[in-house]
Amino acid sequence: MTTVEESLFLRACKRLFVERTPIWMMRQAGRYLPEYRAIREKYDFQTMYRTPELATEITLQPVRRLEVDAAILFSDILVVPEAMGLAVEFVEGKGPIFRKTVQTAEQINDLNVPDMEESLGYVLEAIRMIKAELNSAIPLIGFSGAPWTLFCYMVEGRGSKDFATARRFLFEQPGLAESLLEKITAAVTAYLSAQIAAGADAVQIFDSWAGVLAPHHYRRYSLKYIRKVIEGLRRDGQPVIVFCRGAHHSLAALVECGADVLGIDWTVDFAAAKRQVQGRVALQGNLDPAILLAGPEVIREETLAILRAAGRDPGHIFNLGHGILPTTRPDHARYLVDLVHEESQKIRAS
Amino acid sequence: MTTVEESLFLRACKRLFVERTPIWMMRQAGRYLPEYRAIREKYDFQTMYRTPELATEITLQPVRRLEVDAAILFSDILVVPEAMGLAVEFVEGKGPIFRKTVQTAEQINDLNVPDMEESLGYVLEAIRMIKAELNSAIPLIGFSGAPWTLFCYMVEGRGSKDFATARRFLFEQPGLAESLLEKITAAVTAYLSAQIAAGADAVQIFDSWAGVLAPHHYRRYSLKYIRKVIEGLRRDGQPVIVFCRGAHHSLAALVECGADVLGIDWTVDFAAAKRQVQGRVALQGNLDPAILLAGPEVIREETLAILRAAGRDPGHIFNLGHGILPTTRPDHARYLVDLVHEESQKIRAS
Numbered sequence: 001m002t003t004v005e006e007s008l009f010l011r012a013c014k015r016l017f018v019e020r021t022p023i024w025m026m027r028q029a030g031r032y033l034p035e036y037r038a039i040r041e042k043y044d045f046q047t048m049y050r051t052p053e054l055a056t057e058i059t060l061q062p063v064r065r066l067e068v069d070a071a072i073l074f075s076d077i078l079v080v081p082e083a084m085g086l087a088v089e090f091v092e093g094k095g096p097i098f099r100k101t102v103q104t105a106e107q108i109n110d111l112n113v114p115d116m117e118e119s120l121g122y123v124l125e126a127i128r129m130i131k132a133e134l135n136s137a138i139p140l141i142g143f144s145g146a147p148w149t150l151f152c153y154m155v156e157g158r159g160s161k162d163f164a165t166a167r168r169f170l171f172e173q174p175g176l177a178e179s180l181l182e183k184i185t186a187a188v189t190a191y192l193s194a195q196i197a198a199g200a201d202a203v204q205i206f207d208s209w210a211g212v213l214a215p216h217h218y219r220r221y222s223l224k225y226i227r228k229v230i231e232g233l234r235r236d237g238q239p240v241i242v243f244c245r246g247a248h249h250s251l252a253a254l255v256e257c258g259a260d261v262l263g264i265d266w267t268v269d270f271a272a273a274k275r276q277v278q279g280r281v282a283l284q285g286n287l288d289p290a291i292l293l294a295g296p297e298v299i300r301e302e303t304l305a306i307l308r309a310a311g312r313d314p315g316h317i318f319n320l321g322h323g324i325l326p327t328t329r330p331d332h333a334r335y336l337v338d339l340v341h342e343e344s345q346k347i348r349a350s
Numbered sequence: 351m352t353t354v355e356e357s358l359f360l361r362a363c364k365r366l367f368v369e370r371t372p373i374w375m376m377r378q379a380g381r382y383l384p385e386y387r388a389i390r391e392k393y394d395f396q397t398m399y400r401t402p403e404l405a406t407e408i409t410l411q412p413v414r415r416l417e418v419d420a421a422i423l424f425s426d427i428l429v430v431p432e433a434m435g436l437a438v439e440f441v442e443g444k445g446p447i448f449r450k451t452v453q454t455a456e457q458i459n460d461l462n463v464p465d466m467e468e469s470l471g472y473v474l475e476a477i478r479m480i481k482a483e484l485n486s487a488i489p490l491i492g493f494s495g496a497p498w499t500l501f502c503y504m505v506e507g508r509g510s511k512d513f514a515t516a517r518r519f520l521f522e523q524p525g526l527a528e529s530l531l532e533k534i535t536a537a538v539t540a541y542l543s544a545q546i547a548a549g550a551d552a553v554q555i556f557d558s559w560a561g562v563l564a565p566h567h568y569r570r571y572s573l574k575y576i577r578k579v580i581e582g583l584r585r586d587g588q589p590v591i592v593f594c595r596g597a598h599h600s601l602a603a604l605v606e607c608g609a610d611v612l613g614i615d616w617t618v619d620f621a622a623a624k625r626q627v628q629g630r631v632a633l634q635g636n637l638d639p640a641i642l643l644a645g646p647e648v649i650r651e652e653t654l655a656i657l658r659a660a661g662r663d664p665g666h667i668f669n670l671g672h673g674i675l676p677t678t679r680p681d682h683a684r685y686l687v688d689l690v691h692e693e694s695q696k697i698r699a700s
Binding site for chain 1: 511512514517518520521522561563564565566567596598599616617618619622638639640641643644645648655671672675677
């Protein structure tokens with residue numbers, strides 16, 4: 001029997017030999033699955049991630065149906081701002097809305113650096129339950145939003161296409177913005193450390209809003225704090241994946257941030273990214289999620305192109321370049337998993 | 351007296367010597383101006399762009415207040431889909447909504463390649479009126495959406511953060527998608543040619559949704575048609591500016607598309623872009639529009655960084671990296687114009 005340390009996913013994270021390329025999909029525990037929607041009909045979104053039994057069931061659903069090589073915790077990045085003291089509501093069709101936002105020194109002072117068991121114990125309990133249920137060869141990925149991405153929501157108060165209010169705050173009051181980023185960084189570091197202590201085999205940091213910053217601002221206001229989180233993590237070999245959507249300009253700098261794996265979005269050419277990172281980190285990605293909306297022929301062609309660009313080198317984890325779309329047919333997702341397994345094995349054996 | 355051909359803007363487009371760097375701002379004729387909002391209180395958005403007198407007044411407003419080096423026609427990229435037969439409504443707070451969308455061969459056949467004077471005569475009339483009113487040394491920029499960006503709206507039927515329906519159509523039915531792109535390309539080519547014939551001194555092609563495509567899809571489904579538009583244009587030396595938001599991966603390919611000027615968004619490092627294009631086209635950009643929300647000190651620091659990266663070479667047109675934000679203070683925009691003029695003159699004289 002394989003142990004989790006010998007799993008394809010953890011070996012690929014560490015750039016060790018694998019006979020085939022592991023695959024999982026961002027948002028794989030989500031709305032495209034009828035078994036997820038069945039739960040969603042009975043419970044609101046917050047109840048789903050706050051109830052360890054439900055989070056466990058939802059986390060395991062795609063592992064059962066798709067046979068992906070890793071599970072990812074079902075949760076939301078906004079649990080951290082919540083635990084820091086900002087109540088959030090999820091409004092159907094509108095996304096998350098915060099009742100109050102953060103913009104002054106006083107409001108920053110008022111934020112908690114949360115006690116993990118007290119305010120995020122339900123996440124840690126879900127991790128323990130998932131690990132008890134999960135096939136011992138399938139690793140569990142924990143996650144958090146990156147400090148910059150959480151800052152965006154906490155200052156803006158809701159989703160936005162450009163987070164102009166958050167950027168304004170950054171440029172108008174850089175000192176205050178940095179003190180808020182520091183506080184979020186402390187919370188994220190404690191949160192990911194607690195996830196690892198609870199049993200997460202790897203963690204992913206999602207910087208969903210990296211792409212709204214110019215390259216020099218990105219390095220100053222986002223990358224710097226990602227590096228701090230990774231430096232501060234209490235871990236024992238568990239890999240860290242960093243996925244910064246839209247940070248195409250800073251791949252070379254990201255190689256230095258301490259991550260074991262860089263996730264790349266679908267607007268980055270895989271071969272170009274591979275040349276840039278020069279085998280110093282593993283790469284995760286990067287099929288356009290909309291490709292799964294088309295038929296098997298297109299899925300096959302586009303997937304093979306990425307597998308061929310990755311070649312036989314260790315250190316590739318197949319993934320989508322962003323979350324799986326809610327309109328995806330589950331059989332297309334399953335087709336992708338099988339295709340990646342079969343074709344990567346051929347390429348690696350050749 | 352300076353003629354339009356001798357203007358800073360047109361000289362910079364052609365990479366001819368200029369004593370200072372010209373500047374204009376995307377969406378400079380817009381909501382951040384109180385004089386614009388005063389008109390908007392009396393008329394709906396469609397009446398504003400369909401009425402040549404109003405479009406003229408709005409186009410001239412930022413030229414008067416900011417003393418920018420070029421005027422850009424006040425209009426909307428969706429006038430082309432409208433002229434092709436797709437009625438569009440602008441719903442406050444929701445953006446454009448099409449009553450019907452395009453997804454079948456029959457619907458593509460039903461689209462008009464519009465007669466310009468008949469269906470877009472109001473735009474051409476506005477151009478003639480603006481040219482008659484405009485100081486003869488200030489050039490007028492006409493514009494159109496790029497075929498791919500118009501395709502996005504025509505298939506999706508509304509704005510979207512990822513245009514997943516448009517991408518699905520592309521991947522599921524590439525042949526049909528290409529026939530739609532061809533038809534849009536013919537309309538855009540005729541439209542920009544008519545704008546030039548009516549008096550536009552330059553034209554800009556906006557590919558606002560370049561960034562939702564992977565690099566290889568971008569070249570196949572967007573760049574190819576931009577090149578076709580430029581090849582097909584009837585023009586007599588009027589420069590073409592191509593602004594593809596999010597096409598960071600294809601700058602080298604864009605250099606070959608026939609554009610005189612490439613607009614770059616604020617997520618591209620100016621110095622890196624300059625190295626990539628190697629003086630073969632002029633560059634336009636690329637201050638983060640949110641910088642204008644901060645104070646003069648920050649505006650100054652960030653602007654100087656771009657001017658220094660551009661250096662003394664001809665072929666830089668200062669602009670924002672995206673449209674000016676509605677919350678921008680007009681005096682900040684004016685400060686930027688004066689700053690670019692003064693500081694670029696010093697740098698160019700040094």
